[in-house]
Each structure stands twice: as structure tokens, then as C-alpha cells.
Amino acid sequence: MPNYDDLFTSQPAQQEETPFDKDAWAAKKQAERESVYAMIDDHVHDMSVDGGVFQGYLDVQARFDLYSVSNAILIAAQCPEATKLADFDSWKASGVYVKRGQDAITILEPGREYKKDDGSRGVSYNVKKVFDISQTRANQRPAPAVARDERLLLRALINDPVCQYVVSSDLPENINVRYEPERKILFVRPGLDAPTLFRGLAQELARAHMDREGIDCESPDFVAYSVSYMLCKRNGVSVEGFSFDRLPESYAMMDAKALRAEVGIMRDVAGTITTNMNREFAAYEKYIKNRDGGAR
Numbered sequence: 001m002p003n004y005d006d007l008f009t010s011q012p013a014q015q016e017e018t019p020f021d022k023d024a025w026a027a028k029k030q031a032e033r034e035s036v037y038a039m040i041d042d043h044v045h046d047m048s049v050d051g052g053v054f055q056g057y058l059d060v061q062a063r064f065d066l067y068s069v070s071n072a073i074l075i076a077a078q079c080p081e082a083t084k085l086a087d088f089d090s091w092k093a094s095g096v097y098v099k100r101g102q103d104a105i106t107i108l109e110p111g112r113e114y115k116k117d118d119g120s121r122g123v124s125y126n127v128k129k130v131f132d133i134s135q136t137r138a139n140q141r142p143a144p145a146v147a148r149d150e151r152l153l154l155r156a157l158i159n160d161p162v163c164q165y166v167v168s169s170d171l172p173e174n175i176n177v178r179y180e181p182e183r184k185i186l187f188v189r190p191g192l193d194a195p196t197l198f199r200g201l202a203q204e205l206a207r208a209h210m211d212r213e214g215i216d217c218e219s220p221d222f223v224a225y226s227v228s229y230m231l232c233k234r235n236g237v238s239v240e241g242f243s244f245d246r247l248p249e250s251y252a253m254m255d256a257k258a259l260r261a262e263v264g265i266m267r268d269v270a271g272t273i274t275t276n277m278n279r280e281f282a283a284y285e286k287y288i289k290n291r292d293g294g295a296r
Contacts, residue, residue: 029126029127032127033108033125033126033127036074036106036108036127039074039077039078039106040070040073040074040077040256040260041256042077043057043073043074043076043077044073044256044259044260045256047073047251047259047263048247048251048252048254048259049247049251049252051243051244051245051246051247052244053076054244054247055229055244056076056080057072057073057076057263058226058229058230058233058244058266059076059080059233060072060075060076060080060082061230061263061266061267061270062229062230062231062233062234062270063082063083063233063234064082064085065230065234065267065270065271065274067107068108069260069263069264069267070108070260071107071108072267073260074105074106074107074108075105075107078103078105078106079105079132079134081132081134082105082132082134083132083133083134084132084133085105085107085130085131085132085133086130086131087128087129087130087131088104088129088131091131091136091138096133096136096137096138097136097137098131098135098136098137099135099136099137102131102135104129104130104131105129105130105131105132106127106128106129107127107128107130108125108126108127108128109125109126109128110123110124110125110126111123111124111125111126112124147236148235148236148281150194151194152280152281152284153194153198153235153237154194154197154198154201155280156276156277156278156280156281156284157198157201157202157205157231157273157277158201158205159276159277159279159280160273160276162205162208162209162212163179163184163185163186163205163208163212164183164184164185164186165185165186165188166185166186166187166188167187167188167189167190168187168188168189168190169189169190170187171187171189175189176188176189176192176196176197176200177189177197177200177201177203177204178204179204179205179207179208179211181207181208181211184208184211186201186204186205186208188200188201195237195238198231198232198235198237199228199232199237199241200228202227202228202231202232202273203224203225203227203228204224205273206223206224206227206228206269206270206273207220207224209269209272209273210223210224210265210269215265215269217262217265218248218250218251218254218258218262219248219250219251219262222247222248223262223265223266223269225242226263226266227266227269227270227273228242229242230266230270231270231273231274234270234274235277
């Protein structure tokens, strides 16, 4: 009769399970966060002295308008051409697989709230690993170009009555659009083509929004210029003529926190104008849908 006793005596000895070390885990997570914060500070320094790097950040923030300044900086530092991000599991859940050997893009996601020593509330951040669609096996299709009617685009841009609009031929030479904070009037030269008008309006509307909200910043002119650039990028308006070769000299003297606050103003003002524009786009699309539905 066959003997099977050896099946029970030849099993490998079970290794004793290592207990979870909470302190080691916390130290590892803290080290990861510190590394990410250092990456942000390093890239912000580069942004302060290199116009090309600064413009690269604006390009990322224009595409990822809902991302925080810190995460837009992290994306610009690691994968400036990124267009669509998700973590490994999210890509897999949608039937898309990350290519072997791809380096993850590190960003931050908010964690739990906590109480600070002064009694105020803060939010802790966790390191998150994501991948751009270019790092996956997804069939990449070019993003559809923004092709809105020029009149609709301009109407959406000025739909928030942040100031009064006046068409005037008395503007100084080479000035097409100018906001005067004392009178809360935005003057527009007549006869401008749509791209020129959009660029000028976006820049001066940024000034009007900062004026209305009482926002102070290091370089209001450059902030408004950068807002106009991002709005053009988001809405398919030509950015020909924009140049970031010369940054404000004061930026090179600012610490990372101060410059993050400055670009945060750019993000927030552009975001406010974008929200107002989207409201007009949605109303127009609803009108078209109702009109076409009623025509049947």
C-alpha cells in the first residue's frame, strides 16, 4: 500500500509573521512627502529664473485647470506633456494597462483633516502615483480641438459684469484693451479681430477680477499676462506673440512659498473666469438642444 505520510512531514516550516511596524511605516511616508516637497521647491526655483520652465508650468496648469498649483508643478517637473492621468488601478479598471517599465508620476492627494497646535484645522497630504495616458497601451487619439464660434467665445468671456465695457477709439497707440480701476471701466478699441480681442480682454479682465477681489500680488501685470495665456490655451485661441523670455526680476528673489502663492493667484483668477465662461457655454448648449428638440 502506498504511504503518503511524507506529504505532512516534508512541508516547509512556516515563517513567523513580522509584526506591522507603525513607526517605520509613518517614517517612510514622511520621507516620501519630504521628497515630493523638495521636488516642488526645486522646480519652483527653476520657474523663477527660466521663462521656458515657467511657461511649461502654465501649459500644464491650463490643461489641468482643476489640479492644485503644487500638483501642476509636480506634473510639469516629471511629465510636462501629460494630458490625462490616472493611477494604475483606475487605468486597469477601465480596461487600459500601463506599459511595463514606466516611471510613475508622483502627485499629492488630500488625506485626513487634523487639528494644528494653534487650534486651526489642517489637511494632511499623501503621495499618489499616477500614469499619463501616453504611458499606457490605450489607443491615443488627438484631443478634439476647441472650435467654438468666435462670437460665443467672446460673449462667454465678458458674461460676468465685473466692470463696464466701453468701445473707444481714444486708446493710446499699441493699446487695444485697457482696464481703468478708478472708474471700473474696460475700454476696447473698435474693429479688433477675435483672437486679438480675446487676448486683450482676458488680460484686462484678470486685472478687473483682482481689483474687485482686492487681490495683491508681486507683479499684477505679469499675473494678468499669464492668466490671458492660460485662457487662450484652454480655449483654442492662438498664443502667438506671447513670450516668457523675461520674467519679473523680483521672482528670482522670492522663496518657493511666495512664488507658489503668486502662481496660485494666476490659477485662481483664470479658474474664476473659466467658471463664468463655462456657465455661458452650458446655457448656449441648453438653448441649442431645446431649439433643435422643439423643431422636430
